[in-house]
Amino acid sequence: MTDQNPPPARNPHAESVRTLAAAMLRTGMVFGSLAAVVSLAVAAALAGWTGLSGAAVGAVVGFVSSLLTIVLMKATAALPVEALFGAVLGGYTLKIFALLIVTYALRPVEQLHPAALALTVLAVVVAWAAAEVVAFRRTRIPTIIPAGW
Numbered sequence: 580m581t582d583q584n585p586p587p588a589r590n591p592h593a594e595s596v597r598t599l600a601a602a603m604l605r606t607g608m609v610f611g612s613l614a615a616v617v618s619l620a621v622a623a624a625l626a627g628w629t630g631l632s633g634a635a636v637g638a639v640v641g642f643v644s645s646l647l648t649i650v651l652m653k654a655t656a657a658l659p660v661e662a663l664f665g666a667v668l669g670g671y672t673l674k675i676f677a678l679l680i681v682t683y684a685l686r687p688v689e690q691l692h693p694a695a696l697a698l699t700v701l702a703v704v705v706a707w708a709a710a711e712v713v714a715f716r717r718t719r720i721p722t723i724i725p726a727g728w
């Protein structure tokens with residue numbers, strides 16, 4: 580006799596969350612890249628080398644922040660919906676707090692233009708959030724809206 584483990588049960592909710600995360604990643608990379616390129620060009624034109632370096636660091640911080648959202652989605656996809664909501668809300672709160680700390684900590688660095696850094700982080704994060712909305716609307720995932728809502 581062999582001891583065989585049965586295959587794990589199919590989890591349609593987790594599959595749909597992972598599908599959505601993949602779509603958000605693809606769309607977010609396009610929107611985020613466009614926002615970063617525009618921010619780099621504007622910062623370089625207005626503030627020179629320090630603007631360019633500040634915007635470059637801001638773009639990296641914005642991308643890391645946005646990619647962490649995708650990682651969180653994939654990591655928590657199999658959780659029950661109630662726990663998933665808590666993880667998403669907690670992750671969002673920590674992400675915003677971390678963005679504020681990083682942006683504030685980099686303010687005194689003379690080689691980085693603080694406004695270029697902060698505005699580029701903002702531009703990339705907002706562009707990525709818009710991309711997530713676009714990806715959600717384009718992805719064919721069934722959404723149930725109970726009567727009376």
